[in-house]
Amino acid sequence: MPRIRFRLNGAETTVDADPDRSLLDILRGQLGITGPHFGCGANECGACNVIVGDHAVAACDTPLWSVADKNITTIEGLGSPQRPHPLQRAFIAEQALQCGYCVSGVLMSAAALLMRNPNPTGEDVKAALDRNLCRCGSHNRMVRAVLHAAAEMQAR
Amino acid sequence: MTRPAPSSAPKLPVSLAANPMLSSWVRFSPEGHVMVFPGKVEIGQGIVTALAQIAADELDVDIGRVQMVRASTAGSPNEGITSGSLSVQQSGRAIRHACAQIRRIFLDAASDRLGVGIDALDVEDGTISGPGNVSTSYWELAAEVSLDRDATPGATPKSSTQRTLAGKSIQRVDIPDKVFAHPRFIHDFALPGMLHGRVLRPELSAARLVTLSEDHARAVAGLVAIVRDGNFAGVVSETEDGAENALRALHKDAAWSSGETLPDEERLAEWLKAQPSEPTVIDTKTASGKRAKVRTIGRQYTRPYLAHASIAPSCAIAQWSGGCVHVWTHSQGVYFLRADLALVLKLPVENIIVEHMEGAGCYGHNAADDVALDAVLLAKAAGGRPVRVQWSRQDEMSHAPFGAAMAIEIEADLDAQGEIVEWRHRVWSNGHTARPGRAAQPALLAASELANPFPRYIATNPPQANGGGADRNSIPLYDFPSWEIECHRLLTMPIRTSALRTLGGQGNVFAIESFIDELATDRGEDPVALRLRHLSDSRAQDVIRSVARRANWKPDKQTGRGYGIGFARYKNTGAYCAVVAEVEGAEDVSVKRLTIAVDVGEAINPDGVINQIEGGAIQATSWVLKERVRFDRQRITSNSWASYPILRFSEVPEVQVELIPRPDSEPLGAGEAAHGPVTAAIANAVFDALGVRIRNLPITRDSLIAAMELAT
Numbered sequence: 001m002p003r004i005r006f007r008l009n010g011a012e013t014t015v016d017a018d019p020d021r022s023l024l025d026i027l028r029g030q031l032g033i034t035g036p037h038f039g040c041g042a043n044e045c046g047a048c049n050v051i052v053g054d055h056a057v058a059a060c061d062t063p064l065w066s067v068a069d070k071n072i073t074t075i076e077g078l079g080s081p082q083r084p085h086p087l088q089r090a091f092i093a094e095q096a097l098q099c100g101y102c103v104s105g106v107l108m109s110a111a112a113l114l115m116r117n118p119n120p121t122g123e124d125v126k127a128a129l130d131r132n133l134c135r136c137g138s139h140n141r142m143v144r145a146v147l148h149a150a151a152e153m154q155a156r
Numbered sequence: 157m158t159r160p161a162p163s164s165a166p167k168l169p170v171s172l173a174a175n176p177m178l179s180s181w182v183r184f185s186p187e188g189h190v191m192v193f194p195g196k197v198e199i200g201q202g203i204v205t206a207l208a209q210i211a212a213d214e215l216d217v218d219i220g221r222v223q224m225v226r227a228s229t230a231g232s233p234n235e236g237i238t239s240g241s242l243s244v245q246q247s248g249r250a251i252r253h254a255c256a257q258i259r260r261i262f263l264d265a266a267s268d269r270l271g272v273g274i275d276a277l278d279v280e281d282g283t284i285s286g287p288g289n290v291s292t293s294y295w296e297l298a299a300e301v302s303l304d305r306d307a308t309p310g311a312t313p314k315s316s317t318q319r320t321l322a323g324k325s326i327q328r329v330d331i332p333d334k335v336f337a338h339p340r341f342i343h344d345f346a347l348p349g350m351l352h353g354r355v356l357r358p359e360l361s362a363a364r365l366v367t368l369s370e371d372h373a374r375a376v377a378g379l380v381a382i383v384r385d386g387n388f389a390g391v392v393s394e395t396e397d398g399a400e401n402a403l404r405a406l407h408k409d410a411a412w413s414s415g416e417t418l419p420d421e422e423r424l425a426e427w428l429k430a431q432p433s434e435p436t437v438i439d440t441k442t443a444s445g446k447r448a449k450v451r452t453i454g455r456q457y458t459r460p461y462l463a464h465a466s467i468a469p470s471c472a473i474a475q476w477s478g479g480c481v482h483v484w485t486h487s488q489g490v491y492f493l494r495a496d497l498a499l500v501l502k503l504p505v506e507n508i509i510v511e512h513m514e515g516a517g518c519y520g521h522n523a524a525d526d527v528a529l530d531a532v533l534l535a536k537a538a539g540g541r542p543v544r545v546q547w548s549r550q551d552e553m554s555h556a557p558f559g560a561a562m563a564i565e566i567e568a569d570l571d572a573q574g575e576i577v578e579w580r581h582r583v584w585s586n587g588h589t590a591r592p593g594r595a596a597q598p599a600l601l602a603a604s605e606l607a608n609p610f611p612r613y614i615a616t617n618p619p620q621a622n623g624g625g626a627d628r629n630s631i632p633l634y635d636f637p638s639w640e641i642e643c644h645r646l647l648t649m650p651i652r653t654s655a656l657r658t659l660g661g662q663g664n665v666f667a668i669e670s671f672i673d674e675l676a677t678d679r680g681e682d683p684v685a686l687r688l689r690h691l692s693d694s695r696a697q698d699v700i701r702s703v704a705r706r707a708n709w710k711p712d713k714q715t716g717r718g719y720g721i722g723f724a725r726y727k728n729t730g731a732y733c734a735v736v737a738e739v740e741g742a743e744d745v746s747v748k749r750l751t752i753a754v755d756v757g758e759a760i761n762p763d764g765v766i767n768q769i770e771g772g773a774i775q776a777t778s779w780v781l782k783e784r785v786r787f788d789r790q791r792i793t794s795n796s797w798a799s800y801p802i803l804r805f806s807e808v809p810e811v812q813v814e815l816i817p818r819p820d821s822e823p824l825g826a827g828e829a830a831h832g833p834v835t836a837a838i839a840n841a842v843f844d845a846l847g848v849r850i851r852n853l854p855i856t857r858d859s860l861i862a863a864m865e866l867a868t
Contacts, residue, residue, distance in 0.1 A: 037467075
């Protein structure tokens with residue numbers, strides 16, 4: 001098995017696996033990282049989004065070989081209850097979800113947006129989240145939460 | 157043995173009457189926690205928080221001490237199913253009553269111990285104290301106070317003004333876990349030694365598995381077993397990746413018979429009306445001294461099959477131990493699922509434990525129960541190890557039950573003034589429930605695939621007294637002088653249907669509220685005024701007046717922009733909801749804003765109610781603008797997000813919700829109140845904007861062009 005290295009949530013990580021396997025399968029099946037969720041397996045729903053470099057990508061549609069030597073951030077690396085990311089704080093404050101299955105992917109898309117554009121408009125947020133599906137209808141709360149997080153980060 | 161009929165003495169809430177033992181609802185742990193055991197389950201609606209608020213309020217404990225225990229057939233009260241927007245009514249009332257009685261029981265015990273009269277005692281965060289600095293607590297007393305006793309009627313819960321938590325928008329208890337990705341979902345749960353299973357399902361509807369070559373699948377690394385029983389086949393593997401690869405190999409090496417013929421999706425109404433069906437008169441009302449009819453107007457409305465389309469595919473885990481099986485599931489009804497599993501496995505129910513774990517948002521009877529049986533069948537070949545089974549997106553979109561397509565005809569006889577003299581409403585539809593656990597035969601998918609198959613369960617309708625199914629909301633809330641309401645339940649079911657949010661309510665409210673709008677146009681009357689003068693229920697009038705005020709009904713006419721109203725009281729007994737939709741467009745319609753007024757009685761968690769209404773409104777907008785299960789004559793073809801698109805962030809309307817405060821009225825569920833009114837409001841707004849009446853959902857570019865062509 002080829003050995004592939006990357007940085008996962010800041011930690012040097014090495015896996016021995018078929019390089020054509022999906023990053024999602026490696027994260028969930030081999031590394032026990034369950035924040036990225038399986039939704040469709042076809043890059044159509046965003047539930048498995050993670051950040052590679054500074055872009056949100058669907059881990060289900062990202063082959064392992066393509067992340068060699070890259071920085072990968074999953075929801076687990078975004079923040080913790082002790083040190084929450086402003087997005088996580090804002091999602092709690094806005095109660096911006098119902099079932100929450102899509103939310104780890106939504107948060108990663110939003111975090112990637114704020115890395116590139118720290119001062120987005122509502123339209124920017126909607127565009128950045130447009131590949132993330134939410135079936136419960138929490139969209140408006142999520143957009144508000146992202147805008148609040150952006151404002152908080154700007155104010156710091 | 158029958159019990160004597162109850163007198164007019166106070167009665168227990170229905171869930172408590174069915175499960176009277178107080179200790180089955182509430183227990184105190186020595187560490188200072190209150191464990192609450194609801195029979196209802198979290199399906200993304202926030203129910204666990206609302207129930208925790210009720211318990212903390214009645215017991216006077218900090219909500220942080222309340223631990224909500226997931227429902228399990230191993231010990232939870234049997235509250236049937238979490239559906240129909242009834243959880244606050246049923247579980248909430250039971251917990252409120254039980255906690256009020258438990259508080260009183262502990263006050264009695266504290267009074268004995270402290271030698272202080274009950275009236276002098278006070279409870280604060282579980283500490284019971286009296287004059288002279290004497291105190292004890294629930295936790296201290298728990299060892300000597302047995303709650304193994306039945307609830308009795310007559311406990312007095314707090315009045316609305318005494319409550320400090322119920323009625324407040326406290327934050328949901330489950331949201332931090334979900335935002336920090338602490339595993340809560342069954343999908344993220346792992347047991348020691350857990351294996352992974354996948355089930356082979358045909359693309360053709362109801363095809364039989366003719367031949368299956370196992371050689372290639374057997375060669376896949378990690379394979380533990382291939383299971384075959386008639387048309388049911390699946391794989392068990394050490395890894396999820398291995399299970400996927402083995403399933404892929406099986407798919408290549410499987411030969412299926414032709415399946416059964418599906419209807420022509422372009423002629424659904426004709427097909428629905430031509431099928432053998434069971435007619436039922438749902439309601440009739442006869443006027444005394446009927447005014448003479450001068451003319452009759454009739455219209456037909458349809459809605460397509462709709463998919464649940466939850467973001468997660470269904471998932472379950474099962475583990476056998478001897479002749480007993482333990483199942484982890486996101487089913488809406490653990491006891492009902494257990495009953496069906498017992499039928500399929502021919503086991504006594506005592507040999508089966510069904511335990512709830514959260515799944516993704518659940519909007520009705522999806523594949524959660526089906527995948528549980530799949531896991532149970534595959535786990536038989538796992539030598540006592542647990543097996544986790546997850547469906548594919550394709551199977552989720554094509555093999556899970558759908559919300560039933562409906563054809564609805566409404567006719568109104570009008571007098572010389574154009575007033576309604578008689579109203580007739582007829583529905584043709586498959587039944588709207590084929591849930592497990594209700595019948596002598598199982599309703600689980602794999603049960604119909606086994607070598608000794610159970611017949612496919614043809615969906616039925618709940619009785620009107622329980623809200624009805626295809627006929628839900630078919631009886632007008634308007635006081636027309638006479639009516640006749642009829643429902644035709646199909647006796648064939650080539651496309652599998654069962655409960656989807658509102659059952660028939662969305663279709664019937666769409667039809668009634670569109671037709672009312674058509675009558676208003678015909679009379680040249682304002683549609684709000686026409687509704688108000690036919691409603692005598694003041695709560696119904698209030699939501700309509702509130703929404704009209706908030707939306708400045710009716711804003712001036714602008715090109716390409718339209719406004720429409722829709723109203724319903726869900727199930728005619730639940731929440732009241734009125735909606736004004738603002739749409740924009742010409743060939744492509746977008747919904748810009750939904751203004752909503754809702755009356756859910758007492759709102760336990762007002763922000764939770766608003767969240768549910770917003771979500772329902774956005775989901776309904778998705779149904780109306782985008783959704784339709786697609787099929788050719790052999791197979792469901794809308795089996796991906798590309799072929800079954802739902803509303804995206806860029807398409808979501810602004811939603812404003814006004815909650816009418818009714819702290820002293822019985823709480824009513826909020827999850828299904830908005831779908832019907834939103835649907836009708838959008839259709840009416842489209843007519844206002846474009847002068848085109850869409851009577852067949854969804855409202856898409858294609859349906860608009862077709863309707864425009866028909867009109868010219």
